[in-house]
Amino acid sequence: MDQKLVSPKESLYARLFARFYDRFMNRIETTTLFERRKQLIRPLKGKVLEIGSGTGINFPLYGSEADVLAIEPSSAMMDKAKEKITSFQSNSDHGTIRTELLGIGDPALESLVPPKSMDAVIFTLVLCTIPDPESAIRFAKSRLKKGGKVLILEHVxxxxxxxxxxxxxxxPLWTKFAQGCNLNRDPESILKSEGFRTVTEEHFQNTLPFYYAIYELI
Ligand SMILES: C[S@@+](CC[C@H](N)C(=O)[O-])C[C@H]1O[C@@H](n2cnc3c(N)ncnc32)[C@H](O)[C@@H]1O
Structure with missing residues (x-):
């Protein structure tokens, strides 16, 4: 049986969160985030792993030379993402996007993504939510080719x-409201302690402090 046809049932709150997520984020996306997403994603070529792709907000931004594997453990989020793929898949200007209902920590990822196979790994607004951000970054590092990039857009x-x-x-309250999201994580320190080369980085503020960066595996 195809596993994707029997996605686990999520709580009503998880489904409502997924349903209203894009609307909730719309203002901050338009004023601050979406331009930076474009800057990160448009130039990508080759094999790209997107971690925790959520409602697929990044999907329309991949250019035709990107071959994307997007993983996301929430079936409610994934359903929204698949709607986005359907809306642009006939347009040849877009990269190919394959999705898998999986998250960091799932043993199936180990064989699905071979070591040193990726040109880029992208995290946007996700290292705040992944239960163990250190192991997520170490996983990304192990899957990148030499010279491969980690792309980050996170509130920090x-x-x-x-x-x-x-x-x-x-x-503690925010985490409950926002489905496991944490306000006080520091992905920059994790990346720097893993020995990546910083290609570009920016700290900026819009209600929350944000961090945008590109790192290279040396
Ligand atoms: C705030 S949303 C952000 C989604 C999207 N990346 C964006 O830029 O809007 C965080 C996402 O992380 C996902 N997530 C939670 N645990 C995860 C894990 N272990 N591995 C990968 N993604 C995870 C959630 O399901 C959710 O879709």
């Missing part, structure tokens, strides 16, 4: 002490 831990204090107070 505040730089000021007061900001971090506030984030730590709000975080």
């Amino acid at each position: 831990r505040a730089s000021s002490r007061a900001g971090r204090y506030l984030q730590n107070i709000i975080n």
Whole structure:
């Protein structure tokens, strides 16, 4: 039996979260994030692994030279993403996108994505939610070819002490509201401790502190 036809049933809240996610994010996407997504994704060529693709907001941005494998463990999110693929798949300007209902930590990923096989791995607004961001970044590193890129667009831990204090107070409630999302993660430190070369990076603010970066495996 095809596993994808029997996606696990998620909670009503998870399904509502997926249904309204794009609408909830619309303002911050239009003012701040979507332009940066374009800058990260449009130039991509070759084999790309997108981690936690959510509702597929990045999918229309892949150019024709990108061959994308997108993994996402939530079937409610994946359903929304598949609607997006259907809306542009007849257009040859877009890259090919294959989806798998899997997340970091799933043993099936080990054989699905061979070591040193990817030209790029992309994380957007996902290292906040993945239960173990260190192992997600180590997985990305092990799957990249030499010279391959990690692309990041994430909201992150505040730089000021007061900001971090506030984030730590709000975080337990926020995590429940936002399906496991954490306000106080620091992916930059993880990437730097893994020995990647920083190609470009930017810290910016829009309600939350954000981090945009490209790293290269040396
Ligand atoms: C806030 S959404 C962001 C989605 C999308 N990347 C974006 O840029 O809008 C976070 C996503 O991470 C996914 N996620 C949670 N645990 C994960 C895991 N272990 N591996 C991969 N993705 C995961 C969630 O299902 C959710 O779709």
